Amino acid sequence: GESVGLHLPTLSVQEGDNSIINCAYSNSASDYFIWYKQESGKGPQFIIDIRSNMDKRQGQRVTVLLNKTVKHLSLQIAATQPGDSAVYFCAENAGDDKIIFGKGTRLHILP
Amino acid sequence: EAGVTQFPSHSVIEKGQTVTLRCDPISGHDNLYWYRRVMGKEIKFLLHFVKESKQDESGMPNNRFLAERTGGTYSTLKVQPAELEDSGVYFCASSQAGRDYGYTFGSGTRLTVV
16 A cells, blocks of 8 residues: 555664664655654654655755665664654655655654 | 644543634645644644645545635634544644645644543
8 A cells, every 4th residue: 555654663772873763665656755853742843855866865964865676765863862852754745745654753862 | 934833732522522623824835734643653644725725635534524724824624523533633734835845834733532
């Protein structure tokens, strides 16, 4: 079916280490992907996006990697900070103006 | 610039009652979306407005849910009558021009049906 999923519901990372959050998608027609961060009591916040004609895109402390061959998306956060604690969702769009979310990964930062 | 505003932030109602959620998108955003997250699961698409027209309502779970966007500004989502499984967080998002700019989400309305 058309869905986006994540491999791990929870990820614990030591403060200062790099975090890698993974996502698998199943719709090969999807050509636009987004990572969102959701903090408690807030709505999803846009982090970074990538189009299917790219395999890597970098932002401030974040990098998104796209592997279309295996339909895999990942978000890398460099030097993880306490403020990075949140639930991270990957989302995909197949050109119909609606995005489909995965289940989310909760990122815990260990002191 | 004001963000997407949702009201109320929390609502607790009894099964069988009616609840109306409101979303005020960012001014000038033609696209308005409703999503919901039930019991910690993924965020599910409900429907999409372009101005006052329903572009896609394929995610609406059943006819107990009614969304409106009169005048193409704010939107309401009414649940009548509410059932226990309707509990969750309802998010609204808006965007100006398609998908390339990402959506701006509101903080959500946490609905609890008891």
